Structure formats: C-alpha cells, structure tokens
Amino acid sequence: MSLTKRINKHFQESAQLKLSLREELSLPIEAAAQAMLDCLTNDGKILACGNGGSAADAQHFAAELINRFEIERPSLAAIALTTDSSVLTSIANDYDFSQIFSKQVRGLGMHGDVLLAISTSGNSGNVVEAIHAAHEREMIVVALTGRDGGGMGKVLEPGDIHICVNANSTARIQEIHLLALHCLCDGIDYLLLGDE
Numbered sequence: 001m002s003l004t005k006r007i008n009k010h011f012q013e014s015a016q017l018k019l020s021l022r023e024e025l026s027l028p029i030e031a032a033a034q035a036m037l038d039c040l041t042n043d044g045k046i047l048a049c050g051n052g053g054s055a056a057d058a059q060h061f062a063a064e065l066i067n068r069f070e071i072e073r074p075s076l077a078a079i080a081l082t083t084d085s086s087v088l089t090s091i092a093n094d095y096d097f098s099q100i101f102s103k104q105v106r107g108l109g110m111h112g113d114v115l116l117a118i119s120t121s122g123n124s125g126n127v128v129e130a131i132h133a134a135h136e137r138e139m140i141v142v143a144l145t146g147r148d149g150g151g152m153g154k155v156l157e158p159g160d161i162h163i164c165v166n167a168n169s170t171a172r173i174q175e176i177h178l179l180a181l182h183c184l185c186d187g188i189d190y191l192l193l194g195d196e
C-alpha cells in the first residue's frame, strides 16, 4: 500500500470509528461532565493520570480546565499527576512505578474530588492503583479506557463512570479519548454558563 493510501486509511478508520461510537459514548460522557461540574462547584478538584499518550491527555485536559477551553470562564481546579519529576522519580525509586499516581492521590485527593483515570488497555498497573486510592479517599472515578476496559473496568464501583472505547487499535482509542476530553471541557462550560 502506498503512503498516501495508508494516510487515507487512517483518516477513514478514525472517522468511521468516531461516528460508530457516538451514541454509545454520549451517555457516559454526559454523566462524566455532570459529575465533574458537581465536583468543581462544590470546591472539589479533578486529578488526572495516565501513561505515555494518556499522560499527555491528562495534561491537556488539566490545562484546558485551569486555563480555558473555547470560552472565557473562571479557572477550574484540575491537576495532572504526570508532571512533577521529583515526585514521580522518588516514588518510583523508593517504592515502585505502580505507586506513582496512587501516592499522589492519597496525598492530594479529598472526599468529593474526581479521579480522571486514562488507559487505552485499561491494564496499566499504576492507573489501577490510583483508582483503588481514589476509592479509599471517597472520590468518584471517571475511567477512560479501551478494548474491553481491562483491569480498570473490573475495579470500578457504583457511582464511577466508565467511558470505554470498544476498539483494538491504541492510536484509534487515543483519538477518541481526546475527542471525549474535549466533549467534557465543552460540557462543563455549557453546564456552567449555558450556550455562549
């Protein structure tokens, strides 16, 4: 296959998957936007984590809440747990890589906060551990996963929200995760300020 055809195929597959999942995913995305809005308007905050591309997604989302998305509004409380290299290296060095997010959740998380846990496989051990820590702190978990939801799907509790992109390609799952995160930013702004 030529390079041009490969690129065309990526566009085609990405667009088709997005369209095929739009109805299935709109309900959990709406529920997650409402849960995040409730958290933020009750002086709560959102802690976000993930590995690799999902770490970038966690940071992308936190930046859009702290700064802005598409309209002017007050700063909203969100922290990516992927950015402080001293915290991350000390936990990984002294304990284990599987603890890098859960220790931060135990330190920063409060009752009523939301953990945004992102993994395309649903099987990243450090994200699963962060979910356990969030439950200990009586936080709500919004899980963005892929495939069959993996281990993350199995440890979620009633009241948590699961946005699972039922596809097998990591890249395609990531593309829909980013779309879901932008829907969440837009949904939070809409619930806060209405149609601007």
Ligand SMILES: O=C(CO)[C@@H](O)[C@H](O)[C@H](O)[C@H](O)COP(=O)(O)O
Residues within 6 Å of the ligand: 051, 052, 053, 054, 118, 119, 120, 121, 122, 123, 124, 170, 171, 174
């Ligand atoms: O961005 C990509 C692949 O597109 C990679 O960096 C990918 O995020 C990493 O391999 C992650 O470690 C995968 O973890 P996960 O999504 O299964 O939790």
Ligand SMILES: [Zn+2]
Residues within 6 Å of the ligand: 053, 171, 174
């Ligand atoms: Zn990637």
